[in-house]
Amino acid sequence: MNEAEFISALRAIATSPQARGLADDAAVIEFGSETLVLTHDTMVESVHVLEGQDPADIAWKLVAVNLSDLAGKGAEPVGVLISHMLGSDDHRLVAGLKEVLETYDVLLLGGDTVRGDGARAWGCTAIGRACHSPVPARDGARPGDxxxxxxxxxxxxxxxxxxxxxxxxxxxxxxxxxxxxxxxxxxxxxxxxxxxxxxxxxxxxxxxxxxxxxxxxxxxxxxxxxxxxxxxxxxxxxxxxxxxxxxxxxxxxxxxxxxxxxxxxxxxxxxxxxxxxxxxxxxxxxx
Amino acid sequence: MNEAEFISALRAIATSPQARGLADDAAVIEFGSETLVLTHDTMVESVHVLEGQDPADIAWKLVAVNLSDLAGKGAEPVGVLISHMLGSDDHRLVAGLKEVLETYDVLLLGGDTVRGDGARAWGCTAIGRACHSPVPARDGARPGDxxxxxxxxxxxxxxxxxxxxxxxxxxxxxxxxxxxxxxxxxxxxxxxxxxxxxxxxxxxxxxxxxxxxxxxxxxxxxxxxxxxxxxxxxxxxxxxxxxxxxxxxxxxxxxxxxxxxxxxxxxxxxxxxxxxxxxxxxxxxxx
CATH class of the missing domain: 3.90.650.10 (PurM-like C-terminal domain)
Known part of the structure; x- marks a missing residue:
């Protein structure tokens, strides 16, 4: 099962038209009186970041790429949850995280820390508030645009x-x-x-x-x-x-x-x- | 830096009292007219699941443990975002995911698929709607209870x-x-x-x-x-x-x-x- 087949299988089990995140870079759902935008990206050492790269840069990029998904939706960031595989230089990861969260005024809402062998992986879920309805998507381009x-x-x-x-x-x-x-x-x-x-x-x-x-x-x-x-x-x-x-x-x-x-x-x-x-x-x- | 030091360093950069997820099993924030509860857990092969375990069980557990965090908040689940490291038997992972999402009537909102070497890791972010305010936390126990x-x-x-x-x-x-x-x-x-x-x-x-x-x-x-x-x-x-x-x-x-x-x-x-x-x-x- 390759990635496309996997995603297609996932889409088949998404029972609601709200499950737009699978076909898009972010999920958009109505929550309370507002529209919530959610996005998740995982980065893996040697795949998304170079081996041995400064963890402060990794933390910055991990958050920034998720905020960029929110930007694509015209959404205002609210907060992030971070998944971190403990390793060496974790103080540099904290430093980079502090920098990116302060720069974009984003809350650190929680997350998880784990231990693992092999290539390290980091995950970030970002949530945002849509500022315009309908929320921009990928499927609205029309001939002549x-x-x-x-x-x-x-x-x-x-x-x-x-x-x-x-x-x-x-x-x-x-x-x-x-x-x-x-x-x-x-x-x-x-x-x-x-x-x-x-x-x-x-x-x-x-x-x-x-x-x-x-x-x-x-x-x-x-x-x-x-x-x-x-x-x-x-x-x-x-x-x-x-x-x-x-x-x-x-x-x-x-x-x-x-x-x-x-x-x-x-x-x-x-x-x-x-x-x-x-x-x-x-x-x-x-x- | 051990896990406790890392989390303590993270808490030091959480600039808002809303950042309760770091001290708790879930983050609780006001959003729209309602209260949003967010939780994230990452599972690593050989640490949280046995090596070679059926991916359908892994998917079930990945979602169920996050829903359990929502249960601890008295929250009603809305949806999940899944991070998946592609591997063999991915069709079993999809099958388990379908089963757990249907059982608890939870939306699959999105996520990310990545490739990695070494021990595989899976992440899940669950979001829920608080059903009672104040949302139960860890800090309210009183002598005599x-x-x-x-x-x-x-x-x-x-x-x-x-x-x-x-x-x-x-x-x-x-x-x-x-x-x-x-x-x-x-x-x-x-x-x-x-x-x-x-x-x-x-x-x-x-x-x-x-x-x-x-x-x-x-x-x-x-x-x-x-x-x-x-x-x-x-x-x-x-x-x-x-x-x-x-x-x-x-x-x-x-x-x-x-x-x-x-x-x-x-x-x-x-x-x-x-x-x-x-x-x-x-x-x-x-x-």
Whole structure:
């Protein structure tokens, strides 16, 4: 059973249409008089973070990637629960956690600590309060919508390479991703679909395309200014950038700090096309 | 940094009194017009479940132990998010998950799947709706209160031994714990403190005692009928039973299916005393 089959089996047992989290990056449910948004990400050593990476950076990233999922919903963070496998340098993990929680004014609500052998794993559940109804989802993109990107891509890739190769280049984009919370809340009332890019622009664009039954037509010349020089192809396929990807009416780029990178079209043979053609190779990072 | 130091460091960064989950088995926050209860447990192969155990039982237990935390708060479950490390027999995990979610009418809201080496780990975050305010906590026990137990203890221990030694004895109490959700909701308006026993009667009783600044005086003759014959001492120190432990006024055992096992007294030298003396050896299971 591979990951897709597993998720599909899980979806089959989700008995309610409220169980949107399985098809999306966050679950959205009505609770009391408000809308609760929940998201969970697990990170594994050597898979999501480099072996031997500073636990303060791991803690930052663990929380930030979940807050980024909330950003994709235009939600305001409330708190997090953390699952931590005890190890060495736990004081650095606490330090990083304190930093990220204070930076984004998020409560530490609880969690669990465990012991384990082998690769260490950390989990984070974040809860947030939706600021706009309906909550943006992946399935609302319509032919004619413009496609926008909320920031630069490929810089986490450069950061990863710098950290892996121990060079002096800036590795902060990989170590300390910045969730676009304010932008997400500003965009929520205006977008037809929105998500954060965690697994690569092309792959995550294909997720919006598949959920919305449309094709996303992206243009290289529009993306290029947002990516590192000479690395555009890699940048579009690398994850970890955590910038917002959304679709919506023309002109959003005049109101908000987003860049138009293409156009939604009627569903074609491929979910994503790049300068009119199916992109070559892997669309992004699957893990 | 050991677990206690780590949790204490975490508590130091929890900036709000709402961050009760760190000192308790669940976080309680106001959300919308209602009270949200959140809990997270992570289980690790060979630590919380036996190596090679049926993934259907793992899934059941993963969800049930979180629902048991909600039971301790008198909360009604809403949904869960699951973190799963992909492996073999994932279809069995899905089957067990379906069974436990249907049994307790709980939504599968989302989660994450990851790949990892070494011992596998699974996480579950459960959210619930508090049914009574104030939500029962650990810190409300007062001298003069009676101590009650919501069911039998030590049978998960027998189940563990049966499964480990591959005997024909009943292992269901270990494999398929039953969260006392209805009992927790019934008791919530009447108790002064409540929690579910996950790490052993004596250890969890000491947690109520410490949180409430009292001593819990337990009597062997009152506990003995609830434990396997000849195994009383082990049963009081073994975890995984997931029955409710609470304190409150005399007479609750006439109204509800609970058994009185002792009395809360003013704080003495020890948090828990057994027939008037400090219990010998470990109080319970720490992990």
């Amino acid at each position: 413009a496609i926008y990107l909320g920031g630069r891509i490929g810089f986490a890739m450069l950061g990863f390479e710098a950290l892996r190769d121990d060079t002096d280049d800036d590795d902060s984009a990989y170590r300390r991703p910045v969730p676009q919370l304010a932008l997400g809340r500003d965009l929520a009332p205006h977008v037809s679909a929105m998500m954060d890019i965690s697994d690569g622009l092309l792959l995550d664009a294909s997720r919006i395309a598949n959920a919305s039954s449309v094709t996303l037509a992206i243009e290289r010349t529009l993306v290029a200014p947002l990516a590192p020089e000479d690395r555009l192809e890699d940048a579009m396929r690398w994850g970890d950038d955590y910038v917002l990807l959304c679709t919506g009416p023309a002109g959003l780029d005049a109101q908000f700090p987003v860049t138009r990178i293409g156009q939604v079209t009627a569903k074609g043979a491929d979910p994503v096309i790049l300068d009119g053609e199916c992109p070559e190779g892997n669309l992004g990072y699957t893990h | 009676a101590i009650y137990l919501g069911g039998r203890i030590g049978f998960a221990m027998l189940g563990f031994e049966a499964l480990r030694d591959d005997t024909d004895d009943d292992d269901s109490a270990y494999r398929r714990p039953v969260p006392q959700l209805a009992l927790g909701r019934d008791l919530a308006p009447h108790v002064s403190a409540m929690m579910d026993i996950s790490d052993g009667l004596l250890l969890d009783a000491s947690r109520i005692a410490n949180a409430s600044s009292v001593t819990l005086a337990i009597e062997r003759t009152l506990v003995a009928p609830l434990a396997p014959e000849d195994r009383l001492e082990d049963a009081m120190r073994w975890g995984d039973d997931y029955v409710l432990l609470c304190t409150g006024p005399a007479g609750l055992d006439a109204q509800f299916p609970v058994t009185r096992i002792g009395q809360v007294t003013a704080k003495g030298a020890d948090p828990v005393i057994l027939d008037g003396e400090c219990p010998e050896g470990n109080l319970g299971y720490t992990h």
